Amino acid sequence: MPTLEFRDAIRQALDEALRDDERVIVFGEDIAVAGGVFVTTPGLYETYGEQRVFDTPISELAITGAAYGSAVCGLRPVIEIMFGDFLTLAMDSLVNQAAKFFYISGEQGSVPLVVRSAVGGGGRFGSIHSQQPGTWFQNVPGLKIVAPSSPADAKALLKASIEDDNPVLFLEHKRLYTVKQEVDTEETAVLGKAKVVREGHDVTLVSIMKGVQDCLAAATTLSELGIDAEVVDLRTLRPFDRETILESLAKTNRLVAVEEGPLTGGWAGEVLASAVEGGLHEIDDIWRLTTPDHPIPFSPPLEDAFLPGADAIVASVSERLGVGSQQQNARTRGG
Amino acid sequence: MSSATDTTAAPAFGLDRDEALTLYRRMRLIRRFEETVQLLFQRGEVPGTTHLYTGEEAVATGVSSTLGPQDRIAGTYRGHGHALSVGVDPQALLDEMLGRETGVCKGRAGSMNVIDLSHRLIGCFGIVGGSIAAATGAAIALKRSGGVAVAFFGEGATNQGYFHECLNFAKVLNLPVVYICENNLYGEFTPMELVTAGEIRKRAETLQLGAVTIDGNDIWTVRAAAGAAVERARAGEGPQFIEALTYRHVGHSRSDPGAYRKPGELDEWLKRDPLKLARAGIIERYDADDATVDEVDESVEQQIQEMIAAALAAPFPTPGPVAEFKS
Ligand SMILES: Cc1ncc(C[n+]2csc(CCOP(=O)(O)OP(=O)(O)O)c2C)c(N)n1
Numbered sequence: 001m002p003t004l005e006f007r008d009a010i011r012q013a014l015d016e017a018l019r020d021d022e023r024v025i026v027f028g029e030d031i032a033v034a035g036g037v038f039v040t041t042p043g044l045y046e047t048y049g050e051q052r053v054f055d056t057p058i059s060e061l062a063i064t065g066a067a068y069g070s071a072v073c074g075l076r077p078v079i080e081i082m083f084g085d086f087l088t089l090a091m092d093s094l095v096n097q098a099a100k101f102f103y104i105s106g107e108q109g110s111v112p113l114v115v116r117s118a119v120g121g122g123g124r125f126g127s128i129h130s131q132q133p134g135t136w137f138q139n140v141p142g143l144k145i146v147a148p149s150s151p152a153d154a155k156a157l158l159k160a161s162i163e164d165d166n167p168v169l170f171l172e173h174k175r176l177y178t179v180k181q182e183v184d185t186e187e188t189a190v191l192g193k194a195k196v197v198r199e200g201h202d203v204t205l206v207s208i209m210k211g212v213q214d215c216l217a218a219a220t221t222l223s224e225l226g227i228d229a230e231v232v233d234l235r236t237l238r239p240f241d242r243e244t245i246l247e248s249l250a251k252t253n254r255l256v257a258v259e260e261g262p263l264t265g266g267w268a269g270e271v272l273a274s275a276v277e278g279g280l281h282e283i284d285d286i287w288r289l290t291t292p293d294h295p296i297p298f299s300p301p302l303e304d305a306f307l308p309g310a311d312a313i314v315a316s317v318s319e320r321l322g323v324g325s326q327q328q329n330a331r332t333r334g335g
Numbered sequence: 336m337s338s339a340t341d342t343t344a345a346p347a348f349g350l351d352r353d354e355a356l357t358l359y360r361r362m363r364l365i366r367r368f369e370e371t372v373q374l375l376f377q378r379g380e381v382p383g384t385t386h387l388y389t390g391e392e393a394v395a396t397g398v399s400s401t402l403g404p405q406d407r408i409a410g411t412y413r414g415h416g417h418a419l420s421v422g423v424d425p426q427a428l429l430d431e432m433l434g435r436e437t438g439v440c441k442g443r444a445g446s447m448n449v450i451d452l453s454h455r456l457i458g459c460f461g462i463v464g465g466s467i468a469a470a471t472g473a474a475i476a477l478k479r480s481g482g483v484a485v486a487f488f489g490e491g492a493t494n495q496g497y498f499h500e501c502l503n504f505a506k507v508l509n510l511p512v513v514y515i516c517e518n519n520l521y522g523e524f525t526p527m528e529l530v531t532a533g534e535i536r537k538r539a540e541t542l543q544l545g546a547v548t549i550d551g552n553d554i555w556t557v558r559a560a561a562g563a564a565v566e567r568a569r570a571g572e573g574p575q576f577i578e579a580l581t582y583r584h585v586g587h588s589r590s591d592p593g594a595y596r597k598p599g600e601l602d603e604w605l606k607r608d609p610l611k612l613a614r615a616g617i618i619e620r621y622d623a624d625d626a627t628v629d630e631v632d633e634s635v636e637q638q639i640q641e642m643i644a645a646a647l648a649a650p651f652p653t654p655g656p657v658a659e660f661k662s
Contacts, residue, residue, distance in 0.1 A: 061496055126444060127448065299435070
């Protein structure tokens with residue numbers, strides 16, 4: 001099987017979508033001639049030309065609103081909002097227009113657009129270039145939110161997002177762009193289905209994006225401590241796959257939701273609510289491991305302590321399960 | 336040069352020799368500060384990313400030299416020059432770049448987001464256009480005390496809603512704000528003309544702001560134009576707009592090699608390096624020669640070397656519980 005880098009998975013998905021469907025157009029800031037600030041779009045402008053792949057002014061609201069307008073008139077726009085933090089400027093169009101259209105039009109039509117955006121911390125980019133905006137949008141009905149954790153999923157889920165008839169927010173974690181993996185490049189995926197990426201019996205670790213990689217690394221360490229962890233990759237924040245969460249909980253009876261984002265109001269709370277609501281009698285222990293409720297710091301020691309990485313997951317799980325000697329590092333909150 | 340009001344012939348705006356040399360020193364400090372940040376970035380001491388002001392020093396230095404203690408500025412992610420122009424402590428600024436506890440924001444902000452209220456800097460904004468709104472609002476507050484607010488932003492920001500909404504807002508409310516558009520011809524890797532319709536100054540003129548386009552590399556021109564604009568804003572004549580034509584000598588950020596530049600363009604601009612022009616202006620207008628200016632350079636150099644040593648020795652902040660809200 002060929003090896004694929006996450007950023008190239010994105011490029012391939014866009015390339016194939018442009019190739020297979022005339023209606024697909026791609027636009028954003030510095031995505032055409034320059035090939036994208038995160039090097040996810042090189043070559044597309046050269047192959048498909050400026051009618052289908054083009055640079056825009058620094059005008060996020062115009063970019064997103066224009067995507068909406070072109071989508072309701074038959075195109076399938078894929079736009080890039082460079083950093084997820086800039087989605088605030090695009091929010092009106094996504095929340096008040098794109099997400100509402102299908103329902104309030106009495107289902108006359110839908111808005112097949114995809115907003116790609118780079119998110120997440122760990123790059124020392126500070127509080128306004130590192131956020132996780134997924135949860136800002138999670139309670140907007142009508143909007144799908146996709147959050148891939150691997151190159152294979154990035155490609156399959158982006159293709160599925162572009163083929164989807166609804167508005168989709170597609171989040172790419174900056175720390176994943178250089179991740180490489182052997183993949184079956186023809187793999188497909190459906191939006192709204194979580195995936196058990198590691199089977200285990202003692203505890204379920206639920207996450208998205210880079211958090212899944214951290215959970216997998218933590219699971220390896222935990223197995224050395226005699227803890228057999230199952231890892232669930234949610235893959236989409238909306239639709240929200242409660243079933244897979246409950247199935248795993250029924251098996252392990254313990255669950256931690258690992259969210260790179262503030263404790264209060266995050267998607268991890270939704271995981272716990274689903275567990276309590278649908279699996280109360282299965283629960284021995286459930287809790288959240290998140291970032292503290294303050295903005296993301298710049299300074300490396302502060303940012304490292306702020307983010308819930310593999311070590312923090314190991315410490316938290318071993319503490320809650322009363323195993324190992326890493327209690328002093330525990331970062332458990334809530335629960 | 337397209338210019339609605341020709342200010343190139345204006346005098347040095349009342350500076351004596353020492354004041355002129357102080358202004359030059361500030362430009363030189365910004366230049367060497369930026370070169371130092373780049374050096375330390377390459378050595379892995381400055382984490383994340385940086386956007387340098389190299390080549391644009393005359394704009395912030397000239398504008399801020401016309402401000403008083405009651406005035407305020409808002410800068411951008413390309414903000415080290417904005418910060419130094421209003422007297423932010425260079426050591427505290429460098430320490431911030433290195434994520435140290437002694438940084439101006441205790442290492443929490445980093446290169447793009449510096450805030451220093453004690454030095455009239457209400458913020459540097461990581462969101463393109465953010466400075467425009469912050470200064471507009473600052474002007475509502477400053478109006479009471481006779482203060483003026485200044486927004487610095489790039490030409491790319493004039494395609495943001497922030498720009499159009501705020502200029503109109505400031506005009507109808509007659510706010511004492513001066514908008515400084517630093518037109519360095521590129522937004523990231525894209526030439527301005529590919530993404531900007533019409534002439535930028537005319538956008539401000541349409542809204543009936545006082546508007547000029549000036550040579551942003553000539554400190555004397557910038558000072559004259561900014562001084563006049565600040566005076567008008569302070570006198571209650573409403574918002575003013577200056578488009579300062581300039582050029583960044585370095586990439587947009589980090590290791591951008593600037594492949595999008597037109598052939599020969601950088602060399603042409605280097606001939607009009609703001610530091611060269613300032614040096615020539617001092618020698619021409621005052622009792623000074625190259626040796627006088629060289630002495631200033633040497634003193635900046637000494638300061639920079641001391642700053643590097645102190646920054647590298649400064650402590651990192653310790654993680655621990657922090658307040659979400661002011662109590
Ligand atoms: C709202 C928003 N969109 C995009 C960016 C990414 N970005 C940072 S700087 C920049 C170019 C800005 O160009 P300009 O306003 O001309 O200022 P310059 O960087 O040239 O000083 C872009 C697109 C951002 N920081 N904020």
